[in-house]
């Protein structure tokens with residue numbers, strides 16, 4: 001018997017899916033649930049886009065070459 | 079079996095250069111997001127690497143060096159900065175609600191809307207940097223660095239359940255920041 005669809009639960013589940021913390025069977029279950037509910041599917045698509053957006057746009061600070069050089073020398077001298 | 083307590087200088091340097099140093103960029107970015115100062119970030123990264131080197135015998139070659147380094151750096155940050163800075167009493171948001179009860183996901187924002195696609199990298203970065211440090215860290219560790227819940231729990235020294243609720247809350251706050259930005263940008267356009 002299939003249990004009833006709970007949107008709140010599905011949202012939790014697809015967040016875990018996007019965090020890479022579900023096993024393949026669980027992933028498959030979530031994907032099935034998403035096919036059952038337009039609302040959840042839309043939310044999932046938006047969440048996925050949002051995650052990619054953050055990943056793409058947030059700028060990463062890089063250390064200078066000279067700092068890395070200093071660090072290497074420091075370790076070499078230990 | 080190698081007695082790891084007796085690693086030669088050469089062995090240690092090999093592990094250091096091969097497995098630890100490649101994470102310098104990610105570690106520096108993480109440090110900067112904690113202290114917002116290039117000089118302080120350098121100090122913190124150096125301190126973390128020196129500590130890692132000193133305890134290199136406890137590192138299992140081939141295991142997750144990145145998570146290990148992040149954990150060392152986070153601890154160094156807490157020791158160096160938090161206890162010295164007289165921050166206003168920290169509010170632990172998670173304490174306010176049932177730990178098993180994740181709050182509702184904020185209504186999603188459509189990132190394909192014009193206002194978001196035109197957002198510059200530094201604007202998104204600023205939105206992230208306005209979040210309280212624990213939430214900022216959660217997003218960096220998960221969304222930017224791709225650590226698992228288990229790794230984040232270890233690095234942040236919190237239970238896995240808290241990692242999930244903190245991430246959820248952090249992303250909601252981040253979306254709120256982005257939405258604020260969008261509102262303001264829309265307002266400017268109207269003038």
Ligand SMILES: [Zn+2]
Pocket residue numbers: 005006007008010037038039040041
């Ligand atoms: Zn649903």
